[in-house]
Amino acid sequence: xxxxxxxxxxxxxxxxxxxxxxxxxxxxxxxxxxxxxxxxxxxxxxxxxxxxxxxxxxxxxxxxxxxxxxxxxxxxxxxxxxxxxxxxxxxxxxxxxxxxxxxxxxxxxxxxxxxxxxxxxxxxxxxxxxxxxxxxxxxxxxxxxxxxxxxxxxxxxxxxxxxxxxxxxxxxxxxxxxxxxxxxxxxxxxxxxxxxxxxxxxxxxxxxxxxxxxxxxxxxxxxxxxxxxxxxxxxxxxxxxxxxxxxxxxxxxxxxxxxxxxxxxxxxxxxxxxxxxxxxxxxxxxxxxxxxxxxxxxxxxxxxxxxxxxxxxxxxxxxxxxxxxxxxxxxxxxxxxxxxxxxxxxxxxxxxxxxxxxxxxxxxxxxxxxxxxxxxxxxxxxxxxxxxxxxxxxxxxxxxxxxxxxxxxxxxxxxxxxxxxxxxxxxxxxxxxxxxxxxxxxxxxxxxxxxxxx
Amino acid sequence: xxxxxxxxxxxxxxxxxxxxxxxxxxxxxxxxxxxxxxxxxxxxxxxxxxxxxxxxxxxxxxxxxxxxxxxxxxxxxxxxxxxxxxxxxxxxxxxxxxxxxxxxxxxxxxxxxxxxxxxxxxxxxxxxxxxxxxx
Numbered sequence: 374x375x376x377x378x379x380x381x382x383x384x385x386x387x388x389x390x391x392x393x394x395x396x397x398x399x400x401x402x403x404x405x406x407x408x409x410x411x412x413x414x415x416x417x418x419x420x421x422x423x424x425x426x427x428x429x430x431x432x433x434x435x436x437x438x439x440x441x442x443x444x445x446x447x448x449x450x451x452x453x454x455x456x457x458x459x460x461x462x463x464x465x466x467x468x469x470x471x472x473x474x475x476x477x478x479x480x481x482x483x484x485x486x487x488x489x490x491x492x493x494x495x496x497x498x499x500x501x502x503x504x505x506x507x508x509x510x511x512x513x514x515x516x517x518x519x520x521x522x523x524x525x526x527x528x529x530x531x532x533x534x535x536x537x538x539x540x541x542x543x544x545x546x547x548x549x550x551x552x553x554x555x556x557x558x559x560x561x562x563x564x565x566x567x568x569x570x571x572x573x574x575x576x577x578x579x580x581x582x583x584x585x586x587x588x589x590x591x592x593x594x595x596x597x598x599x600x601x602x603x604x605x606x607x608x609x610x611x612x613x614x615x616x617x618x619x620x621x622x623x624x625x626x627x628x629x630x631x632x633x634x635x636x637x638x639x640x641x642x643x644x645x646x647x648x649x650x651x652x653x654x655x656x657x658x659x660x661x662x663x664x665x666x667x668x669x670x671x672x673x674x675x676x677x678x679x680x681x682x683x684x685x686x687x688x689x690x691x692x693x694x695x696x697x698x699x700x701x702x703x704x705x706x707x708x709x710x711x712x713x714x715x716x717x718x719x720x721x722x723x724x725x726x727x728x729x730x731x732x733x734x735x736x737x738x739x740x741x742x743x744x745x746x747x748x749x750x751x752x753x754x755x756x757x758x759x760x761x762x763x764x765x766x767x768x769x770x771x772x773x774x775x776x777x778x779x780x781x782x783x784x785x786x787x788x789x790x791x792x793x794x795x796x797x798x799x800x801x802x803x804x805x806x807x808x809x810x811x812x813x814x815x816x817x818x819x820x821x822x823x824x825x826x827x
Numbered sequence: 828x829x830x831x832x833x834x835x836x837x838x839x840x841x842x843x844x845x846x847x848x849x850x851x852x853x854x855x856x857x858x859x860x861x862x863x864x865x866x867x868x869x870x871x872x873x874x875x876x877x878x879x880x881x882x883x884x885x886x887x888x889x890x891x892x893x894x895x896x897x898x899x900x901x902x903x904x905x906x907x908x909x910x911x912x913x914x915x916x917x918x919x920x921x922x923x924x925x926x927x928x929x930x931x932x933x934x935x936x937x938x939x940x941x942x943x944x945x946x947x948x949x950x951x952x953x954x955x956x957x958x959x960x961x962x
Contacts (some may be wrong), residue, residue, distance in 0.1 A: 575948050611949070615868050619870075626895065630923050646949050
């Protein structure tokens with residue numbers, strides 16, 4: 374028997390669908406369009422980033438359907454993301470208030486946040502549906518968008534969400550249409566946790582409903598004012614519900630449970646005033662772990678990230694956003710015969726804040742060291758249920774394939790993306806946080822070598 | 828002495844009120860448990876008097892585990908649980924799952940405390956039972 378232990382790596386590297394993200398504005402206000410370009414996306418990938426958030430500001434189409442060329446441009450952006458080995462967090466919006474402004478006032482937001490009618494929004498979602506479905510493989514998750522200033526579900530000029538921040542039948546219709554537009558294996562995130570509660574009930578998700586494909590099980594959380602104040606500038610302030618600090622306790626507890634099975638993403642928005650009490654490392658790390666964050670904007674606000682760098686937690690946050698799987702040890706036979714049980718067992722831990730939220734395959738590969746031929750053994754294990762901080766043992770009792778020729782074999786663990794166009798691309802496979810295991814050319818993690826004998 | 832006989836020797840004075848406005852349930856001499864209902868997103872407050880020193884154990888149970896109740900033991904001087912910085916809390920049980928919360932604390936004879944039952948569900952009220960024992 375081989376009993377192997379594995380060295381931990383603290384290196385920062387990209388892994389799919391998690392981590393810091395870069396933001397792009399592909400469709401800007403008016404008819405300005407900036408298609409995503411290969412050089413800038415390659416640069417992003419080179420910075421150890423695997424996801425980008427992309428704004429599509431479609432105010433040009435407030436009074437009519439999306440044009441054919443707009444839909445083609447949006448689709449072309451998805452193609453570019455795929456070519457670059459990235460995933461996208463798309464957000465559609467009808468306004469981007471305070472663009473270029475030094476100071477963003479409430480009055481200015483109100484004046485610039487203009488929404489179309491409900492009918493128009495639903496028409497646009499319907500038009501986008503084929504594009505989203507055809508490119509869902511590279512969607513990490515989608516921000517609900519469409520409503521209010523920046524698509525953030527406040528200040529809706531046409532009542533798509535109420536002025537007092539409550540949802541209404543128009544809000545519900547938009548959420549329903551977006552969730553139907555996305556395939557059942559892709560999720561969307563809502564800006565306010567109490568909107569999810571008002572639309573789908575106050576009970577957080579549990580194991581029985583997680584990943585069933587229901588709309589509720591596919592809606593996560595977006596916080597675009599993380600750590601800005603006691604209630605993250607309204608993120609935890611449901612209208613007229615109770616004492617402010619109780620709202621924060623209740624909604625954070627809800628998110629801590631709900632986010633076991635759905636993504637939490639967003640950005641910080643202030644390093645001034647009340648934010649100073651909440652942005653320091655100790656509090657940031659506590660909240661990131663408690664709310665199980667998967668994705669955070671690396672470009673906004675820079676002052677907050679600078680503080681984290683100064684205080685020494687930036688690398689830890691970068692590494693722990695989402696999942697970070699690390700192999701601890703493995704037991705397997707040093708030699709085996711074709712058809713005999715492999716009896717491999719490995720122990721792995723998740724050092725990240727969260728579990729993966731999209732489907733993921735787990736495969737063991739036996740690779741002949743001379744011919745490089747790989748014999749895959751599929752492992753029935755749902756990585757989405759492997760939460761942050763959890764250590765688990767995985768047993769692979771399967772028998773070795775009968776057709777194995779004698780010789781030396783690498784035992785590799787692969788965690789590829791299950792999507793057809795991505796499954797053979799190493800950029801979309803999960804790298805373990807161990808020294809010396811990752812194979813960048815194959816996207817596999819080398820666990821051991823065994824001998825197959827007659 | 829068994830736990831049962833210890834519990835029999837306990838005399839707790841319990842009064843209740845709601846955060847909605849001092850709803851008096853009246854003084855209850857001798858009993859070791861109390862039932863109540865906490866409305867959606869409200870907080871109930873009970874005042875207890877401990878007749879003798881020991882380890883006070885308070886257990887909160889309710890029917891529906893999908894409703895999230897929390898249990899706090901605080902100073903009798905607390906007018907309400909919220910705002911939290913105005914109320915010294917000596918023990919809290921805030922489990923995210925299940926339908927049981929329990930706190931324990933060493934107490935002195937003759938002291939009074941506030942017990943808070945906090946409902947974090949914004950839509951649903953819940954009947955509950957508090958069991959108190961000095962061990």
